Amino acid sequence: MLASQKQQIVDLFQAALAPIIAGTELQPNVVLERPRDPAHGDIACNIAMQLAKPLKKNPRELAQAIVAAVLANKGELIESADIAGPGFINLRVAAAAKQAVVKTVLAETAQFGKSNVGAGKKVMVEFVSANPTGPLHVGHGRQGALGDAMASLLAAQGYDVTREFYYNDAGVQIGNLALSVQARARGFKPGDAGWPESAYNGDYIADIAADFLQKKTVSASDGAPVAASGDVDDIESIRKFAVTYLRHEQDLDLLAFGVKFDNYYLESSLYTEGKVASAVDALVKAGKTYEQDGALWLRTTEYGDDKDRVMKKSDGTYTYFVPDVAYHITKWQRGYGKVINVQGSDHHGTIARVRAGLQAVDMGIPQGYPDYVLHKMVTVMKNGEEVKISKRAGSYVTVRDLIEWSAGDAVNEQGERDLTRGRDAVRFFLISRKADTEFTFDVDLALSQSDENPVYYVQYAHARICSVMAQWGGDETTLNNVDVSPLTSPREAALLAKLAEYPEMLQKALDELGPHQVAFYLRDLAGELHSYYNAERVLVDDVSIKMARLALMCATRQVLRNGLALIGVSAPARM
DSSP: OOHHHHHHHHHHHHHHHHHHHTTSOOOOOOOOBOOSSGGGOSEEEOHHHHHHHHHTOOHHHHHHHHHHHHHHTOTTTEEEEEEETTTEEEEEEOHHHHHHHHHHHHHHGGGTTOOOTTTTOEEEEEOOOOOTTSOOBHHHHHHHHHHHHHHHHHHHTTOEEEEEEEEOOSSHHHHHHHHHHHHHHTTOOTTSTTSOTTOOOSHHHHHHHHHHHTTOEEOOTTSOOEEOOOOTTOHHHHHHHHHHHHHHHHHHHHHHHTOOOSEEEEHHHHHHTTHHHHHHHHHHHTTOEEEETTEEEEOGGGGTOSSOEEEEOTTSOBOTHHHHHHHHHHHHHTTOSEEEEEEEGGGHHHHHHHHHHHHHTTSSOOTTOSEEEEEOOEEEEETTEEOOOOTTTTOOOBHHHHHHHHHTTOBOTTSSBOOHHHHHHHHHHHHSSOTTSOEEEEHHHHHOOSTTSHHHHHHHHHHHHHHHHHHHOOOGGGGGGOOOTTOOSHHHHHHHHHHHHHHHHHHHHHHTTOTHHHHHHHHHHHHHHHHHHHHOOSSOSOHHHHHHHHHHHHHHHHHHHHHHHHTTOOOOSOO
8 A cells, every 4th residue: 555545544544533532632643554364454453442441432332433434534545444353443445546556656657665754854874984905895895785775765765865985094904004015015925024913915915015116106086196106115105005096996896886975084184184183172171081091081981881981092092983983073063963874793882982972072963873784794605615704814705706706607788797797686685684684695696597596586577577568569658547447366466565565665664774675675576576477467368457467567667676776786678
């Protein structure tokens, strides 16, 4: 049932209840649910049982009064109503109301499911935010898929969304990166006596060192080109070159993954622009800090943390959560009243500290700012075996590895290798589970062309419809005005009901920050389509039935397209 139709029924109940509760302070909340047993109808409501006690009435008699009033004004929306048990109200929706979703989808096309609930409110989704110390690994891929889908969900509901990537281009890890490249440039390699203990061991370090010695120039997506000096003693030149080199590599990973960002924010700018110092000063002035053992502490226990935290160590350096506080202050100052951070579950410990710091600066930032979506690790299986991941050894699975493996030997119409299939599989798979559950990515499954492969199963449903429409060969625009009343079979009813769920599913996925629900829905919709296709012929001789079924096919294809586009997956016409 469409949300607008559900609201009409809620309004009918509210109107029926108005004279019944007149003179009381009751404010009933009408909740419509789907009966567990379809034989009981399309909608169930227990409002009579809720109100019976405060109204001191028999629940079944109350239900009868409500039903009588609802049916008196039902129009063409409700077919019938009855009362079950002690006072459950069961409604059957008219066939025409169920069939209306077809014309709604065909009229709204790509807009179906969208709304203006957000009313242009500014929202930032920060995700991936990988340290520029190596290529993007599969964990970053999960963040990319989740964050991009989250941003699309927000945009679909009318929010003004900004996708932001935060680069941690300052701190110990960047220093280790520079030392690693310097050691490679001097001819050392992992295992040699002169190799730094904290160095990065991946082969990519040797590539950076070689390009540095050749005085090459590199550039990232949002910065000025950086030319290497070629001087192995110039550690600052090495640092700048290595960071920009890896940012460029990450740009290529994101391009292959189909993820685009509106803004990139550098941690280093928080220091150069004095934002970290300003945040610390604000916390000191607010009286939320104290000195002990030569260090500066923040009273995070006042905001629910289990113990106070060091902000500035005795050696004068800041702990890692301090720039995070400064960074989120900038988000607030830039007008983002709602911020969602998509990060790995290893960031769990920083949430209380960052939120405590934001509360302590007393800038009007609300409690619980920002929102966090934390994801658990991804295990990769290939050829029936787990692919071992060891970042220190440099042998971890990158996003591009996963895309290329999942593409198999697919080629495009020009005979070139086509990575679209791999990108689609990776993006669909990585949002197909709740973020807080561990996930096993099976490359063999991603390559399979079977019902067990969820992305293939969904895309094949779309391609199947395209094939039917091509066989028909008619003008699809004529389907907008087709009489859909012949759509009365049980399979058709199930498909119609699933189509109508799409807008409500999108809203629920957004409310729960759970884009995995889009993948679940698409799998279910594809299942209904395949079941219908296998049970009923579309191109039958009866013209009225054929045209109605073609309209249903066209609407189903549109909703599949809409859902796939939202999660960044293609909708191929042929498989």
